[in-house]
Amino acid sequence: MSQKTRCKTKKGFIIILLLVLIVVVNTGCWSRKELNDLSIVTGLGVDKINGEYLVSVQIIRPAAITGKGGAGEAQIDKYEIRGKTVFEALRKMSTQIARRLYLSHLRVLAFSDELAKEGIGPVLDFFSRDHELRSDFNIVIVYNKPAKELLDILTPLEKIPADKINKSITVSERIWGHTILTNIDDLISEMETKGIEPVLPGIVIQGSTEKGKQTKQLQSGEPEALIHLSTLAVLKEDKFIGRLTNKESLGVNIVLDKLKSTIIPIPCNKEKGTKNFITMEIMRSKTKSKAEIIDGEPKINIQIENESNVADVPCDLDLTNNETINELEIKLEKEIKKTVETSIKNVQKKFKADIFGFGEMIHRKDPTLWKELRKDWDKNFATLPVEITVNAKIKRIGTTNNSFLKNMKKSKE
Amino acid sequence: MKINRTLKRFLKPFSPAQSQQNNQSQSNEDQEQGKKSLHESLKKNIDEIKTTLGNSTDLVIREIGIGKHGEIKAGLVYTDGLVDIKVIQESIMESFLFEYRKSSLAEHYENKPDHAFLKSLKEYAFTIGDVKDINDFQSLYTSVLSGETVILIDGIDQGFAASTRGAEHRTVTEPSVQTTIRGPKEGFTELLRLNTSLIRRKIKNPNLWLETRPIGKVTKTDVAIMYIKGIANDKVIEEVRTRLDKINIDSILESGYIEELIQDKTFTPFPTVYNTERPDSVAAGLLEGRVAILVDGTPFVLMVPALFVQFFQTPEDYYHRSDFGLIRSLRYLAFFITLLGPGLYIAITTFHQEMLPPTLLVSIAAQREGIPFPAFVEALLMEIVFEILREAGVRMPRAVGQAISIVGALILGTVATEAGLISPAMLIVVASTGISSFIFPSFNISISIRILRFAMMGLGASFGLYGIYFGLTAMVLHLCSLRSFGIPYMSPFAPFNLEDQKDSVFRLPWWMMITRPHLVSQNNMIRNQTSMPQADPKPAQMNKKEENP
Numbered sequence: 001m002s003q004k005t006r007c008k009t010k011k012g013f014i015i016i017l018l019l020v021l022i023v024v025v026n027t028g029c030w031s032r033k034e035l036n037d038l039s040i041v042t043g044l045g046v047d048k049i050n051g052e053y054l055v056s057v058q059i060i061r062p063a064a065i066t067g068k069g070g071a072g073e074a075q076i077d078k079y080e081i082r083g084k085t086v087f088e089a090l091r092k093m094s095t096q097i098a099r100r101l102y103l104s105h106l107r108v109l110a111f112s113d114e115l116a117k118e119g120i121g122p123v124l125d126f127f128s129r130d131h132e133l134r135s136d137f138n139i140v141i142v143y144n145k146p147a148k149e150l151l152d153i154l155t156p157l158e159k160i161p162a163d164k165i166n167k168s169i170t171v172s173e174r175i176w177g178h179t180i181l182t183n184i185d186d187l188i189s190e191m192e193t194k195g196i197e198p199v200l201p202g203i204v205i206q207g208s209t210e211k212g213k214q215t216k217q218l219q220s221g222e223p224e225a226l227i228h229l230s231t232l233a234v235l236k237e238d239k240f241i242g243r244l245t246n247k248e249s250l251g252v253n254i255v256l257d258k259l260k261s262t263i264i265p266i267p268c269n270k271e272k273g274t275k276n277f278i279t280m281e282i283m284r285s286k287t288k289s290k291a292e293i294i295d296g297e298p299k300i301n302i303q304i305e306n307e308s309n310v311a312d313v314p315c316d317l318d319l320t321n322n323e324t325i326n327e328l329e330i331k332l333e334k335e336i337k338k339t340v341e342t343s344i345k346n347v348q349k350k351f352k353a354d355i356f357g358f359g360e361m362i363h364r365k366d367p368t369l370w371k372e373l374r375k376d377w378d379k380n381f382a383t384l385p386v387e388i389t390v391n392a393k394i395k396r397i398g399t400t401n402n403s404f405l406k407n408m409k410k411s412k413e
Numbered sequence: 414m415k416i417n418r419t420l421k422r423f424l425k426p427f428s429p430a431q432s433q434q435n436n437q438s439q440s441n442e443d444q445e446q447g448k449k450s451l452h453e454s455l456k457k458n459i460d461e462i463k464t465t466l467g468n469s470t471d472l473v474i475r476e477i478g479i480g481k482h483g484e485i486k487a488g489l490v491y492t493d494g495l496v497d498i499k500v501i502q503e504s505i506m507e508s509f510l511f512e513y514r515k516s517s518l519a520e521h522y523e524n525k526p527d528h529a530f531l532k533s534l535k536e537y538a539f540t541i542g543d544v545k546d547i548n549d550f551q552s553l554y555t556s557v558l559s560g561e562t563v564i565l566i567d568g569i570d571q572g573f574a575a576s577t578r579g580a581e582h583r584t585v586t587e588p589s590v591q592t593t594i595r596g597p598k599e600g601f602t603e604l605l606r607l608n609t610s611l612i613r614r615k616i617k618n619p620n621l622w623l624e625t626r627p628i629g630k631v632t633k634t635d636v637a638i639m640y641i642k643g644i645a646n647d648k649v650i651e652e653v654r655t656r657l658d659k660i661n662i663d664s665i666l667e668s669g670y671i672e673e674l675i676q677d678k679t680f681t682p683f684p685t686v687y688n689t690e691r692p693d694s695v696a697a698g699l700l701e702g703r704v705a706i707l708v709d710g711t712p713f714v715l716m717v718p719a720l721f722v723q724f725f726q727t728p729e730d731y732y733h734r735s736d737f738g739l740i741r742s743l744r745y746l747a748f749f750i751t752l753l754g755p756g757l758y759i760a761i762t763t764f765h766q767e768m769l770p771p772t773l774l775v776s777i778a779a780q781r782e783g784i785p786f787p788a789f790v791e792a793l794l795m796e797i798v799f800e801i802l803r804e805a806g807v808r809m810p811r812a813v814g815q816a817i818s819i820v821g822a823l824i825l826g827t828v829a830t831e832a833g834l835i836s837p838a839m840l841i842v843v844a845s846t847g848i849s850s851f852i853f854p855s856f857n858i859s860i861s862i863r864i865l866r867f868a869m870m871g872l873g874a875s876f877g878l879y880g881i882y883f884g885l886t887a888m889v890l891h892l893c894s895l896r897s898f899g900i901p902y903m904s905p906f907a908p909f910n911l912e913d914q915k916d917s918v919f920r921l922p923w924w925m926m927i928t929r930p931h932l933v934s935q936n937n938m939i940r941n942q943t944s945m946p947q948a949d950p951k952p953a954q955m956n957k958k959e960e961n962p
Binding site: 102107 | 762
């Protein structure tokens, strides 16, 4: 090999080596962020004051949470700042906090009902657009108080307050069924779609926020301030228009087929004097809703099937008898039907907002009819006939047959 | 490829290509000297031997008189310490000085020793099995220096060498590196002949062939190739021969020399030659069609072709009842932990915090509060300290070993976390990768993984998960490009062979292991035709019931 080509390959080798070095060194650590340079935001609240947004963030103190900090130390910091937009405010917050705000682990996004009445849409766009945010945070409406107060309150058992809200919504949805988990993707698509309106979990702050801020809150066994899951908030497009009642919330949950388990008390009617209730525990519930068009008139058919256990029988009933069980099933069916019916009627009357998604069902069944109906859908929704059929089954009656109360009475006689 | 070529060019001044000429001339001299044939006169021969060997004090030259009246002069030449003195006394001295003198043969050649006399001596007088002729000085030296006794007769330009080897050597002991719970407890020793016998004892088959050649111009180390004719791939055997013949080096002190001189690729972190100190491992390899290379003076035997999967297999996998590869897959898991552990930790905690569950993130963040280094530096520091500890543990005298390992592992770790220099999470990551790196049955592969681990850490720290992904891709591509003596290194994964999966990640029961590995041997594929063991429908009948009252 000649000297010349040797020189060339040597040069080539050096160039390749340099290129690799440049790639590694220059791009290296481009978007690197060390964990101890981040402040992890778990809760974010948005209020509106004098046309400006008041953004408040809840930042965790990792050391305090893992028990490394001093005893009685608060686990969170809360900061608030005003801004013309949410993102502006968040960046402006760097004048208050030494570290970069990190939004990926946001658990709760709270809006005050004041702001929600004007519409949450303008704010929400940032949260759906920003790359750092995951889509699994909860969006809640705080009733009667500014959202920033929600982020103030310390919670004793769950060390991250925002996590407490997240967890109680999850747990309550699973075993109580009066609230609904929503994520931002569903929320936005419900806002966009004409035939369905969103509902959001509502939150009420009980007690005084001032006391809830103090670390005393953590030391006493009875917290001074409580974050309390309230009934669902009804939105029309992006505007908050009102709260449901407890029973209505349950009804909405059943219609939307989001119910997993709940408790339904039925009065025992044999002994009229007492006001005892039989407790039914719904174990499984399945709802099938369909639109039907009869002679050009739309109608919604809702079929509810559920399985339940008898959980508590304080009245004189012979549970070993099949007929009693059948009677109970019929009562339960009636009860559920009533709950669902009233909630649909109330929503139709009070809010005229199609939170059940009936419009979408009609759209799917008969698109041409929907084109006509959607022009004045709010009115059409208010008068939409709904038929409900419930099929309830009792599967188990617990670990005893008849109640000991019954035997007690017998032995007295 | 290009880099490789250029690198070679850089190294050219040191590469054998240029210095070959010098070597050649040197070896020519050697040969000329070696071809020098023996003198007729015993005295001349003895003088020459003494000068050549520099009057070395361990050289013993004993002049005796044989024949009826001791009129024929003979000389015994041997190296003290390499020979069994007892054998020389009983089989050479006694037979020459007593038995032969009494025999009628002695009368026959009373005055004139000639070649026929030599032949008769060899045929009738010796009570030693292995005897060969010596015609020139070169073979004389080789014989003497490898423990044979050379007998020279005055007046004849020829002698013969009798095998009287009996040097002191280490006895067969339990292997210290590749230990097992179940399985043979014998390991190779430093003596080549003992090592070959250990393998022969396991495979009593005439097709187990052995070739020996001396390698090393100065050391003349015996290197043996062992294979089973008819099972091993002839092309591989031929390749081994040519590669061994190409070796032109002054010394072979360990099989590692050979490994580096015959391996397929130098610039790769992965070993393409397998080594073991277990005879059962070698026997199993031979039966799969591999070729073993035994080197005198080391208990480590090489085996080629070596495949990637081989470094994850232990002899024990085949001795315990088949667990269908549960334990073996653990090793593959450990492979990834060792390779990626710190890299992934760095990548996720500095680039992809959103991937961590909130509680885990909080707990890691809490540990990182007040740590002065970025995660990468933290990891690098700990990894380097760990490597130093490990290396020190191997190197240091046994007596201090325990103290250092306790100081190093426990105190250093605890104090570093308490002082807030290193986060406990990082310590866990480093410790678990460290432990995982010890799981591999072959120490070779853990060296290569440890090297790559640092590369993965760098990639993770500069590019996040993308970097690790690219690193892994590059590694897999490189692995697939490797070959060991012509056999694809990643087989049976790439090229994929369904039947060979029986013994890759899985280890199926023996009755399902019907063939040898496909690419390794390609000869005589069927190894097992046992059908699935089936129990009798009932246990053996107990007829005692009737007898009992």
